[in-house]
Each structure stands twice: as C-alpha cells, then as structure tokens.
Amino acid sequence: MRVIAGKRRTYDAPFREGAVRIVLEKGKPAAEAARDLGVHEGTLQTWVHRAKVRADAEAAGGLDESEREELLRRREESKSLRRENAEIGMERDVLNRSVALWVKACVAASAWCSPWDVWGSALDNAAAESFPSSIKVEYIRRHCFATRAEPG
Known part of the structure; x- marks a missing residue:
C-alpha cells in the first residue's frame, strides 16, 4: 500500500470499538490484531489505552466524556x-x-x-x-x- 504524505486514515467509532473489543475481550495481542485489521500497531494500542482509561474513570465514578470535554473547554477559556x-x-x-x-x-x-x-x-x-x-x-x-x- 502506498501512503501519500500528509494523508491520514480515519476510522469510524464502531470500527475502533470493535478493534478494542478484539484485543480486550478475546485477549488477542494488539500487534496481531492490528495486522489483521490493517491498522498501525501504535494506533490500536492508543485506542486500547484510551478505552482502559475511560473504563477505569467510569468505575471510579470519575468524569464522563462530555464532562471532560467541558472541563477542557473551560481550561482553554481560562488560559486565554x-x-x-x-x-x-x-x-x-x-x-x-x-x-x-x-x-x-x-x-x-x-x-x-x-x-x-x-x-x-x-x-x-x-x-x-x-x-x-x-x-x-x-x-x-x-x-x-x-x-x-x-x-x-
């Protein structure tokens, strides 16, 4: 596959969630799952890491996604x-x-x-x-x- 400089592949949310489920639920190594799906290994590992962090935050009663976005928006506003x-x-x-x-x-x-x-x-x-x-x-x-x- 030829990659054009400056072009980034984007993946929709269901694809990312499915890839993360393959790694977390089936226990398949991230490198192998990435090769099978045609995704860069580092990209899949990032998705898995974010999913783990999100799951830990939800289990601890932390902020949900919308609250985190609001917090980041307010921090940016405060900074400006x-x-x-x-x-x-x-x-x-x-x-x-x-x-x-x-x-x-x-x-x-x-x-x-x-x-x-x-x-x-x-x-x-x-x-x-x-x-x-x-x-x-x-x-x-x-x-x-x-x-x-x-x-x-």
Missing part, C-alpha cells in the same frame, strides 16, 4: 482570559509609565500642561505627534522583550 489579562496589565503599565514621564516633565517645567506644551515650540508637529507612538513602542518593547522585572 489569563493571557488577555496579562496583556491588559502590560498596557496599563505602559500607560502608567508614560503618564509618570509626562508628569515628571510637567513638574520640571513647573506647570500643569499637556505633553505638547512640555516639548515647547522648538519641536515641530512630527515630534509632538510621536508621543502616542512612543507609548506604542514602549508597549511593544515590554510585550516582546519582557525578560526581567524593571526596577520601579
């Missing part, structure tokens, strides 16, 4: 929410830092003013417009290159 929360925290830190720098510049200028006032008239509009982009650069620097905590 933690990731999003960390990103929002970094954005907050960047904004706090930019505000702190702005306030420091205002204090140095001894007046409450906007960032554009602090830079004075010597700077052109391009420099004034770069203030928001400097926040973006700081965010990217923290997001991509966060290797250690910065002293605060």
Whole structure:
C-alpha cells in the first residue's frame, strides 16, 4: 500500500470499538490484531489505552466524556482570559509609565500642561505627534522583550 504524505486514515467509532473489543475481550495481542485489521500497531494500542482509561474513570465514578470535554473547554477559556489579562496589565503599565514621564516633565517645567506644551515650540508637529507612538513602542518593547522585572 502506498501512503501519500500528509494523508491520514480515519476510522469510524464502531470500527475502533470493535478493534478494542478484539484485543480486550478475546485477549488477542494488539500487534496481531492490528495486522489483521490493517491498522498501525501504535494506533490500536492508543485506542486500547484510551478505552482502559475511560473504563477505569467510569468505575471510579470519575468524569464522563462530555464532562471532560467541558472541563477542557473551560481550561482553554481560562488560559486565554489569563493571557488577555496579562496583556491588559502590560498596557496599563505602559500607560502608567508614560503618564509618570509626562508628569515628571510637567513638574520640571513647573506647570500643569499637556505633553505638547512640555516639548515647547522648538519641536515641530512630527515630534509632538510621536508621543502616542512612543507609548506604542514602549508597549511593544515590554510585550516582546519582557525578560526581567524593571526596577520601579
């Protein structure tokens, strides 16, 4: 049989269950059953292992298949929410830092003013417009290159 790269054979549930029953109930070795069925030995052993784990969980009163799927879905959701929360925290830190720098510049200028006032008239509009982009650069620097905590 010629196997095309990237193509995987799929087997329906009744076929898999029947193959597992042959190994578990009839006691036929997995390698022999796999050869007879035309399935890779490792694939059949995986099916048998999953069936044993499922049977042990049911005997112990554990989670059924739908509950396990729900648990996995909720874990994925929690993981993505933690990731999003960390990103929002970094954005907050960047904004706090930019505000702190702005306030420091205002204090140095001894007046409450906007960032554009602090830079004075010597700077052109391009420099004034770069203030928001400097926040973006700081965010990217923290997001991509966060290797250690910065002293605060």
